[in-house]
Amino acid sequence: MIPYGRQDVTEADIAAVSVVLRSDFLTQGPEVPRFEAALAEACGAKHAVAVNSATSALHIACMALGLGPADLLWTSPNTFVASANCGRYCGAEVDFVDVEPETGNMSAEALQEKLQQAAAAGRLPKVVVPVHFAGHSCDMAAIHALGQRYGFRIIEDASHAVGGRYRGEPVGNCRYSDITVLSFHPVKIVTTAEGGAALTQDDSLAQSLQRLRTHGITRDAAQMHGESEGPWWYEQVELGYNYRLTDLHAALGRSQLDRLQEYVERRIELVQRYDELLAGLPLKRPGRRQDTRSAWHLYVIRVDEAAGAPPRRVVFDRLRAAGIGVNVHYIPVHWQPYYRALGFRRGDFPQAEAHYADAISLPMFPLLSEAAQDEVVAAVRAALAA
Missing domain, CATH: 3.90.1150.10 (Aspartate Aminotransferase, domain 1)
Structure with a gap:
């Protein structure tokens, strides 16, 4: 059987993971920040926050943007369920925007029409999640312009699209969005075995994403509510999750990014x-x-x-x-x-x-x-x- 997708794991990848297996850190070591730095550079983003799946990245992206039970999230119906489920995880109502027949991507024209109707009804979305189906970017400039007009935030679901470009710039640089989400599942462009990332240009959003992937905990004194009692001190400042990527996965991902x-x-x-x-x-x-x-x-x-x-x-x-x-x-x-x-x-x-x-x-x-x-x-x- 010739599969529809298959990972390519090389001897260099195996060697990179073996180095971690022989090191002092299997998780929360130096490989995750190294992978994040390489990913941010490859995508032209200021920040990359690595997590254990693109689904996790979508969830904390919604949380970082303040999506909640009184809000609406719109996404494409031509996607995996995670693009919609992330809104439901936050208690938000989810709706969909139809796609272009040529690309299968969210139609900017259909989005504009739906927004006009929603504005009249007082039911505008707080977050819109365009999905770059098959690796092909949505018309992000048009969607961004609508976001500026109607006041919604944008999460690009670029799970299929790392390494692609839109208007000459790398997908993931967040020129037209608040956050971009990537997937590193084995059938995707590069793999960490299982994993994902959220990219952003915004320092505050990056801090929130970093906390949310680690139980809502910070060790940064500037983010704490009280005074540190010593170098062991940390504070949980919000409710987060254990969505961390391990050093093993990050080492594989960093090696794959070279290709x-x-x-x-x-x-x-x-x-x-x-x-x-x-x-x-x-x-x-x-x-x-x-x-x-x-x-x-x-x-x-x-x-x-x-x-x-x-x-x-x-x-x-x-x-x-x-x-x-x-x-x-x-x-x-x-x-x-x-x-x-x-x-x-x-x-x-x-x-x-x-x-x-x-x-x-x-x-x-x-x-x-x-x-x-x-x-x-x-x-x-x-x-x-x-």
Whole structure:
């Protein structure tokens, strides 16, 4: 089976982790701040706060922005459930904004229309979470402009997009957002085995994120409410969580970051080959914005029944039977039973639902050889045959 995603762990990665295993620190040692510094530099951010998952990063990002039970969070329905769940963790109400058919990203036009209606009803969101689907940045300048107009804060869910660029600048520099969240799951661009990060340019937000990942505790005298009684002193100044990344994970991540652009370049090469080899078939290839350099976490085709293709399920089953480990990204979040119980229904966000109805994610990872990619394409051609 050729999987849709696979990590690349090298001897250099193993050596980096082995150094930590032989050191005095397995967690809360020097590797986490080293990884954070390398990540901040790679993304053009002032601060990077590493945590044990992107879900944790989304949660503490919402908390740092003061999201609470009286507030609203809006995100994309074409995403993993964590992009919405982070709002629910804070007790906030969650809603969704439909997507662009070309990219699967949150539509700035749909967002503007929904904001106009919300303003009239006095129900504006406190936080909006655009999701960079498949590694392709949303139109962040347009979303940021709407944020300035309507007063909401922005968390970029860039879990798919580290190493990508928007308007010539690295995703994660937070030019158009308060906080950017990254994922380092094994199928993502680089991995820490499991882990994530929240990036920001704001010193105060960074301090809050750092506290929230460690039980709400600080050892910084400037953040304490009372006087320190000695070098052992710490204070819990708010309710936080144990969301820390370990030195083992950070060492792997720092080693992987050395190959970040190499990985992205290889993904771009694979995309170009897919585009060429799949041309003329009854499917739609991924759309893209001209001002964006995608990190290409996913290569998502859309089966085009109007052009003579069989139904998506038939194509999917044929590909799996042929040993191609395709997947589907994503089941619309508002279809999940938890969110249906909150009042959402099928038909609420038609573009996201149309995307789901014919989407198939093909194998996409740097170790995918051209021979294996040719095998994938041959299987796609056979699966699309009537």
